[in-house]
Amino acid sequence: MARPYSLDLRERVVLAVASGESCRSVSRTFGVSVSSVVKWSQRYRKTGSAAAYRMGGNRPWVLEPERDWLLARLAEKPDLTLHALLSELADRDVNVCCDALWRFLKREGISFKKNRVRQRAGSA
Numbered sequence: 001m002a003r004p005y006s007l008d009l010r011e012r013v014v015l016a017v018a019s020g021e022s023c024r025s026v027s028r029t030f031g032v033s034v035s036s037v038v039k040w041s042q043r044y045r046k047t048g049s050a051a052a053y054r055m056g057g058n059r060p061w062v063l064e065p066e067r068d069w070l071l072a073r074l075a076e077k078p079d080l081t082l083h084a085l086l087s088e089l090a091d092r093d094v095n096v097c098c099d100a101l102w103r104f105l106k107r108e109g110i111s112f113k114k115n116r117v118r119q120r121a122g123s124a
Contacts, residue, residue, distance in 0.1 A: 007051050007052075017041045018041075018044075061104065063104040082102060082105075086098060
């Protein structure tokens with residue numbers, strides 16, 4: 001992910017707009033997009049600072065509260081498909097996408113890949 005522009009640049013852009021220059025001329029002068037000039041100016045008028053908002057963070061996993069149930073369910077019936085698990089989660093009022101469930105299972109070390117025992121013997 002790209003880094004935000006420096007606060008120094010943002011403040012110089014905002015001061016240029018506040019002194020009466022147009023957003024287009026300021027964008028050409030400082031080499032940034034017109035939309036950035038407009039957004040920084042709006043943010044400065046609204047909050048008093050043109051600083052960038054915080055990036056990233058630690059988002060909690062949606063399926064973590066259901067971890068024990070999911071692992072017990074897979075131990076009970078290991079041949080469940082992802083979509084079957086999704087429908088059972090929906091019955092428990094947990095609505096997630098297939099990718100979220102897949103990432104949860106990957107973190108837990110559970111794989112749905114076929115193994116040699118399940119492979120077909122081939123045509124006779």
